[in-house]
Amino acid sequence: MADPVDKTKKGADRWELSPEALESLLRTLNPHRETAGHRYEVLRHKLIDFFAWSRSEVAEDLADETLNRLARRLMNGERIENVERYALGIARILLKEVARKRERKIVVLREIQLRESGVGDENKTLDSIEQCLDALPESSRDLIGRYYSKERAGLARELGISMNTLRNRALRIRAKLYECLRESRDVD
């Protein structure tokens, strides 16, 4: 069995997610690969939001670190009944560990990169969002536009769906915009 520890990183305690460890984590989430993948993505988003709502500047990094640690514990033979709750527990510990001081280092490093950012950068982001909006399927764009422009209960009735379904559709479209923006940011 391949060593799950990636030794490309310095430090004995630096552990990166190997393919085997990821596989182990997915199997724990669900025996069916596709379901496991979906559950993994949902968990990752919950972790990102947890850190973001806890005012962390590096929410995505901390979410990934949480999943790394979770996978590591599984590889070490730990039995976990409720993966989501366990991940939340790790996330809470990580939040305390990181603390302001260490985060500030990362933030400072990022701020060095973003030092020239200002109105220009924001305009660039807004342009990216507009492009993402234009790239949406017309039906999605139409729905989100009417969601804002029209009384929502009436819109749901017209579409023959519940408010809950309408809300979830609007939320999914929003999530697509966030994802599109993130991808355009990564490309840049």
Added chain:
Amino acid sequence: MIAYLLHKMPEAERDSFEEQYFDDSELYDQVREVEVELLDAHARGELSAGQLELVEKYLLASSLQRQKLLVARTLARRFPGPARRSAPWRSIAAAAAIVLLAGGVAWLAWENAALRRDLTRAATKSTSKQEQQVPRQVIEARLSPTSRGTAQSIVAVRQAADSEILRLDLELDPGEEAQSLSAFITKDGRVVWSEEPVLKEQRSFGFIASVWIPAAGLVAGEYEIKLSADGAPIDYYRFRILPLK
């Protein structure tokens, strides 16, 4: 949920709420929806100065979150929505509260005052302070505190199919109306709604504290309301939701 996102929730409840949305993806979606509503309100200039400060402090603390705000701004610009009279955040909160399922947490009592106005747009209201014509979509119930031990302390409420709001008038003991009140509504130990501060009104029989809850999210069963003053519980009320006709 607003209380959670804007860090107005006590830490123990915050921990419990986090566990709930990690377990329950539907609840998680509801929290995300409330986040979206707050960011949209920010983008549309519908937040008060106080709320703006809190949203910027607690929801926009990272570049990731600030990008969400830029998405909200783009959508606000592209889809301005219907013109509003002095478009306050409370109108948005009122509309959002209607569509949210049980588990939402109302944050300010004046937002609930707007809930009455905006969610029941077609309804008429009397200008009388004492009596108001109840809009068709509002179900009302008056509750006495359980400490009085009266037979009516557990009120049964049956929803109508078109009900949107449940308004609970909590009878106050003398002196309680002078305090700043908050209310937490729980079912099976889980908080399904909260309000802080709770609006008080004087009636012919004394003072009441009104709690407005979106009816859509209330499932049948028994509920308890904990009324607190300055964080300390002062009264409990109970009510039961009966199934729809």
